[in-house]
Amino acid sequence: MGYSSSLIQRKFKDIVGRRYESVLKEYSEFLLTEEEILVPEVRSILVPLDFFVHDITDEAIDVLSAYDATISLAYITDAGVVEILERALDRPSTEEFRAKKEEYGRKLLERTAAKLEEHGLSTQTRMFVGHKGDDVVQMAKNHDMVALSRRYADGESTDASISPIVLRICQRVETPALIY
Amino acid sequence: METVALIAIAVFLFTYALIVDERIHRAVAAMFGAAIVVFIGIVPWEALLEHVDFGTIFLLLGMMIIVNTARGSGLFEYIAIRTAKLAKGSPIRVLVLFALVTAVVSAFLDNVTTVLLLTPMLLYVARVMKLNPVPFLVTEIFASNVGGAATLIGDPPNIMIASSAGLTFNEFLIHLGPIMVVDMAILLLMMYLIYGRSMRVSPDERQEMVRMLNGLDERAAIVDRSLFNKSVAVIAFVVLLFFIHDRIGEILHIVLPFVDPAMGLEPAEVALIGAAILLFWSRQSPEEIFEKIEWPALFFFGGLFVIVGALVETGIIASIAAVMVENVASTGEAMFIIVWFAAIASAIVDNIPLTAAMIPLIHDLGTTMDAYPLWWSLALGACLGGNGTAIGASANVVVIGIAEREGIGITFVDFLKVGMLVLFVTVAVGFGMLWLKFAM
Numbered sequence: 001m002g003y004s005s006s007l008i009q010r011k012f013k014d015i016v017g018r019r020y021e022s023v024l025k026e027y028s029e030f031l032l033t034e035e036e037i038l039v040p041e042v043r044s045i046l047v048p049l050d051f052f053v054h055d056i057t058d059e060a061i062d063v064l065s066a067y068d069a070t071i072s073l074a075y076i077t078d079a080g081v082v083e084i085l086e087r088a089l090d091r092p093s094t095e096e097f098r099a100k101k102e103e104y105g106r107k108l109l110e111r112t113a114a115k116l117e118e119h120g121l122s123t124q125t126r127m128f129v130g131h132k133g134d135d136v137v138q139m140a141k142n143h144d145m146v147a148l149s150r151r152y153a154d155g156e157s158t159d160a161s162i163s164p165i166v167l168r169i170c171q172r173v174e175t176p177a178l179i180y
Numbered sequence: 181m182e183t184v185a186l187i188a189i190a191v192f193l194f195t196y197a198l199i200v201d202e203r204i205h206r207a208v209a210a211m212f213g214a215a216i217v218v219f220i221g222i223v224p225w226e227a228l229l230e231h232v233d234f235g236t237i238f239l240l241l242g243m244m245i246i247v248n249t250a251r252g253s254g255l256f257e258y259i260a261i262r263t264a265k266l267a268k269g270s271p272i273r274v275l276v277l278f279a280l281v282t283a284v285v286s287a288f289l290d291n292v293t294t295v296l297l298l299t300p301m302l303l304y305v306a307r308v309m310k311l312n313p314v315p316f317l318v319t320e321i322f323a324s325n326v327g328g329a330a331t332l333i334g335d336p337p338n339i340m341i342a343s344s345a346g347l348t349f350n351e352f353l354i355h356l357g358p359i360m361v362v363d364m365a366i367l368l369l370m371m372y373l374i375y376g377r378s379m380r381v382s383p384d385e386r387q388e389m390v391r392m393l394n395g396l397d398e399r400a401a402i403v404d405r406s407l408f409n410k411s412v413a414v415i416a417f418v419v420l421l422f423f424i425h426d427r428i429g430e431i432l433h434i435v436l437p438f439v440d441p442a443m444g445l446e447p448a449e450v451a452l453i454g455a456a457i458l459l460f461w462s463r464q465s466p467e468e469i470f471e472k473i474e475w476p477a478l479f480f481f482g483g484l485f486v487i488v489g490a491l492v493e494t495g496i497i498a499s500i501a502a503v504m505v506e507n508v509a510s511t512g513e514a515m516f517i518i519v520w521f522a523a524i525a526s527a528i529v530d531n532i533p534l535t536a537a538m539i540p541l542i543h544d545l546g547t548t549m550d551a552y553p554l555w556w557s558l559a560l561g562a563c564l565g566g567n568g569t570a571i572g573a574s575a576n577v578v579v580i581g582i583a584e585r586e587g588i589g590i591t592f593v594d595f596l597k598v599g600m601l602v603l604f605v606t607v608a609v610g611f612g613m614l615w616l617k618f619a620m
Binding site for chain 2: 014024
């Protein structure tokens with residue numbers, strides 16, 4: 001350290017004392033760190049949907065809009081439920097249930113895709129019968145981020161808690177996860 | 181020359197050398213120097229009370245209480261975030277807006293706190309823009325010194341001059357305000373010409389920056405909404421009182437007939453009244469607020485007054501004044517010498533000790549010539565001279581010190597090149613305007 005540099009530091013210490021540390025602490029409450037400033041490259045985002053996800057929030061769309069990414073909307077009907085119905089009901093009734101589910105899923109996918117496209121996001125949709133947890137974890141490997149509704153795979157409960165399946169997915173996926 | 185005079189000079193030079201070098205805390209150096217001249221009887225107790233300018237010390241004390249109380253509300257962080265957002269991703273706008281905000285805040289509150297709280301935000305914005313932060317930081321320094329020079333309470337040299345010469349807040353606004361507006365415009369133009377080319381960003385980067393800054397919530401910076409509102413109200417009230425402090429009696433007499441219409445309030449009284457109102461209204465813990473008062477700075481000022489008082493007591497200041505009077509033909513010439521001496525010397529010594537030494541000299545010059553234009557010359561030179569070097573003013577040291585801690589090197593020579601240019605241009609323009617007003 002040269003003379004001028006050590007002189008500045010001596011004067012700085014005498015003028016400011018410990019005030020700078022407290023200022024930094026106050027700022028750290030709401031400013032991002034250097035690491036946080038770096039935006040990860042996100043080209044594709046998986047957004048799983050199901051019967052319990054009725055909409056995608058505006059706040060979530062704002063965040064998704066920040067990335068120049070394709071949104072993959074995936075509507076998943078629980079394979080376990082279909083299996084139980086197949087065992088309990090006759091074939092036509094099961095087919096009717098599936099058809100109604102598919103109709104609901106298709107409308108939800110179309111509605112959500114349209115809403116995202118209104119915000120300039122490109123989308124692709126997919127619908128299948130599968131396992132809501134395992135399949136999302138598997139599909140997330142091919143995406144850069146996964147965005148999960150807190151109600152996904154949960155039920156119609158009205159409390160603000162996050163669905164256990166969502167928490168489990170977050171623990172298992174390696175990509176960044178957004179819960180909305 | 182008498183032995184006591186030689187001792188007074190030796191103590192003065194030794195203390196000022198310690199202040200420049202700062203190996204010993206400036207407050208300790210000043211107190212030690214003061215202790216020597218008091219111990220050997222150069223400044224007796226009665227004279228000591230005369231030399232210590234309590235107007236300056238109480239004004240600083242009052243403003244420190246107000247600023248430290250307001251700081252706890254998040255007011256400064258709020259201003260910083262709002263400023264960053266207003267720039268809408270344009271580096272030039274960041275430079276200009278931060279410079280203007282720094283200048284305005286520095287004009288009414290203390291420079292050190294202003295730059296201490298705005299610099300982290302400025303560094304953050306520069307980091308987001310992926311631009312070299314040095315142009316933004318040096319502009320902030322210059323803006324702080326130029327803005328501070330505009331008002332009585334903006335910069336310690338002005339506070340000292342006003343207290344000693346009995347100048348009012350409005351006189352500072354009238355005589356120095358327009359100069360600083362012109363100097364600020366010139367400063368921004370100079371910064372644009374020097375750094376403008378290095379501040380270009382692509383539309384994508386600009387978009388990215390807008391997104392990052394819009395993600396900041398200025399409301400989150402307000403940690404205490406009630407204190408925030410009260411702080412803004414009291415600061416506004418104090419500024420209003422400063423505008424009318426010399427004729428407060430006339431105004432109060434209309435509603436309170438028993439008040440003497442000739443009564444005026446000293447700036448120090450205004451600051452202490454504001455501090456008392458804010459403490460009373462906000463119910464902040466006085467222990468916590470008083471702990472945050474910069475006592476070393478106040479003792480630094482006190483020590484300086486005593487050391488300079490020793491030069492007065494031994495007749496050294498009067499001798500220098502006599503030599504000046506003999507060799508100066510006109511007020512304009514005296515103004516020229518004072519402006520440029522103050523500007524260049526305060527770039528080397530720091531403008532606070534320089535002003536402390538110059539004030540009694542101007543009082544002595546005032547016995548044979550009109551001192552009024554000389555006060556403005558001193559204020560102009562001392563405040564703007566601070567821009568010359570990295571150690572010329574406290575704001576410089578704070579910003580460069582923060583930059584170094586964040587790994588951004590602003591070398592002494594790098595700063596000197598731009599600082600001296602700014603010093604000469606702004607002082608020359610300011611002197612020209614003062615000369616037209618007082619010496620034509």
